[in-house]
Amino acid sequence: AQTVTQSQPEMSVQEAETVTLSCTYDTSENNYYLFWYKQPPSRQMILVIRQEAYKQQNATENRFSVNFQKAAKSFSLKISDSQLGDTAMYFCAFTTFSGTYKYIFGTGTRLKVLA
Amino acid sequence: EPEVTQTPSHQVTQMGQEVILRCVPISNHLYFYWYRQILGQKVEFLVSFYNNEISEKSEIFDDQFSVERPDGSNFTLKIRSTKLEDSAMYFCASNAGTSVSYNEQFFGPGTRLTVL
Numbered sequence: 001a002q003t004v005t006q007s008q009p010e011m012s013v014q015e016a017e018t019v020t021l022s023c024t025y026d027t028s029e030n031n032y033y034l035f036w037y038k039q040p041p042s043r044q045m046i047l048v049i050r051q052e053a054y055k056q057q058n059a060t061e062n063r064f065s066v067n068f069q070k071a072a073k074s075f076s077l078k079i080s081d082s083q084l085g086d087t088a089m090y091f092c093a094f095t096t097f098s099g100t101y102k103y104i105f106g107t108g109t110r111l112k113v114l115a
Numbered sequence: 116e117p118e119v120t121q122t123p124s125h126q127v128t129q130m131g132q133e134v135i136l137r138c139v140p141i142s143n144h145l146y147f148y149w150y151r152q153i154l155g156q157k158v159e160f161l162v163s164f165y166n167n168e169i170s171e172k173s174e175i176f177d178d179q180f181s182v183e184r185p186d187g188s189n190f191t192l193k194i195r196s197t198k199l200e201d202s203a204m205y206f207c208a209s210n211a212g213t214s215v216s217y218n219e220q221f222f223g224p225g226t227r228l229t230v231l
Binding site for chain 2: 004033035037042043044045046047050091095098099100101102103104105106107108
């Protein structure tokens, strides 16, 4: 069975600084997808960034980038130039085809950006 | 931009009562999901739904749970006889199911269910 682990329940970062959120996963599959979702307070989860396992190049979306280490089964999220609006819960998620593309989530990291 | 919506935002019920949680997925999406998050725990998959039938369900999704898409727009989760341990945030999600969607799921804001 697949599992996703986020070992940092809470983190804080000063505005304009860089922060890295950790995620590790376990799977025996070779083809899968990884995601980081952001959930602001009292708002729905929105996709931050995605990574296809077959792609060696790390995904980037503006200030957000990942460090995908397939052999180590690690998928960390780096947020550069942190902004107050980045304050949220961040979930790492894994999916592969198992009859459906259901997500397996980590427990989340609560990030607070400090002014 | 289209969004997944859920109603109600908060539902309080007595143990043993039936509840129906409602979701309106994005209109052209084909795959629908329910997840739940017990306070302080991880978000867990409950069920997926495609082409008017369940495509996968977890061990959590026992006979007390059912889903349906009654009218082509709503997607509902029914809990027949609620237990205290059903208290959780319930998230609905949908996915376009196209090759360009990269399996991205779009989530609703959640319904907080409190069973007393």
